[in-house]
Amino acid sequence: MGGTVKIKCPNCGLFNTNADYCSNCGTLLSYKKRRELAHKEEQQKQKARKDAEKKASPSWIETGKKSKYLIVRLGAQFFNGIVIAVMAIGAFFAWLFTFLAA
Numbered sequence: 001m002g003g004t005v006k007i008k009c010p011n012c013g014l015f016n017t018n019a020d021y022c023s024n025c026g027t028l029l030s031y032k033k034r035r036e037l038a039h040k041e042e043q044q045k046q047k048a049r050k051d052a053e054k055k056a057s058p059s060w061i062e063t064g065k066k067s068k069y070l071i072v073r074l075g076a077q078f079f080n081g082i083v084i085a086v087m088a089i090g091a092f093f094a095w096l097f098t099f100l101a102a
Contacts, residue, residue, distance in 0.1 A: 006015050007029045009022040016023055020030040028034055061083075064076025 011027040012025045014024045061076050
């Protein structure tokens with residue numbers, strides 16, 4: 001394994017040995033780094049899309065928590081607490097059934 005790897009630069013045509021970037025023009029040569037950069041870019045785009053969607057249509061609980069009316073804020077907190085409690089109970093039962101099955 002290892003050895004020397006010669007890669008031809010797609011930009012200037014110079015052959016480079018064991019290099020991630022072209023020694024002549026600086027073009028990225030490594031396929032692995034290209035994939036990593038493309039993956040990071042895609043993740044950033046997805047995060048930006050999710051953030052934009054969240055800002056565009058917040059849940060009614062989030063909207064209720066920011067209401068100027070006290071009763072609406074308390075109701076949103078109450079229902080949020082119920083949702084968290086139901087999820088916690090469901091998680092406990094999932095863990096319990098998994099534990100008993102093993």
